[in-house]
Amino acid sequence: QVQLKESGPGLVQPSQTLSLTCTVSGFSLTSYNVHWVRQPPGKGLEWMGRMRYNGDTSYNSALKSRLSISRDTSKNQVFLKMNSLQTDDTGTYYCTRDDYGWFAYWGQGTLVTVSS
Amino acid sequence: DIQMTQSPPSLSASLGETISIECLASEGIYSNLAWYQQKPGKSPQLLIYGASSLQDGVPSRFSGSGSGTQFSLKISSMQPEDEADYFCQQSYKFPRTFGGGTKLELK
Numbered sequence: 001q002v003q004l005k006e007s008g009p010g011l012v013q014p015s016q017t018l019s020l021t022c023t024v025s026g027f028s029l030t031s032y033n034v035h036w037v038r039q040p041p042g043k044g045l046e047w048m049g050r051m052r053y054n055g056d057t058s059y060n061s062a063l064k065s066r067l068s069i070s071r072d073t074s075k076n077q078v079f080l081k082m083n084s085l086q087t088d089d090t091g092t093y094y095c096t097r098d099d100y101g102w103f104a105y106w107g108q109g110t111l112v113t114v115s116s
Numbered sequence: 117d118i119q120m121t122q123s124p125p126s127l128s129a130s131l132g133e134t135i136s137i138e139c140l141a142s143e144g145i146y147s148n149l150a151w152y153q154q155k156p157g158k159s160p161q162l163l164i165y166g167a168s169s170l171q172d173g174v175p176s177r178f179s180g181s182g183s184g185t186q187f188s189l190k191i192s193s194m195q196p197e198d199e200a201d202y203f204c205q206q207s208y209k210f211p212r213t214f215g216g217g218t219k220l221e222l223k
Binding site: 035044045046047058060061062094099100101102103104106107108109 | 117148150152159160161162165166171203205207208210211212213214215216217
């Protein structure tokens, strides 16, 4: 059974760094790409970046200077780090598995609030 | 980046009514389009992929059509459980981009 689960701090102070973990089960990170997508409260979805099955990464150019995605295949985990957080980075962060370009499996999401 | 423009932003439909949601891509994306349904507090769920293929487990009242730059999602008979937000997403180029969403309510 394919599962993804995000974890991380619910509250981050402005200018600080966000660190999130996506723990997957039911599939191998060396066979599938995993993406990060976020959603501000009451708004639409924004693609952030991806970790390819071979370890390569791609980023949204709007976030590239602040964003880093990595993984630990032995722990079945994909990590997101984003620095210099501001209030408009508040939202729900999802990890999702890429199946031929679309996202059939999503984590439950984790709400991140940027506030002092 | 490929811009995905969805319309209408919101829609109110009666029980049993047929509705359509449109998605316009700023450049041709062939059939590289997916539709998602998102209910409050939940993750998006894949409904349609490849513009017209129904994801396993999705009711047959949902259908997708289009190619190139113009796409649509149709719900053939509105049900109470279809109240949700709907998003389109292109998978032709990076960055992956989503439409702004359509909020569907039951009248």
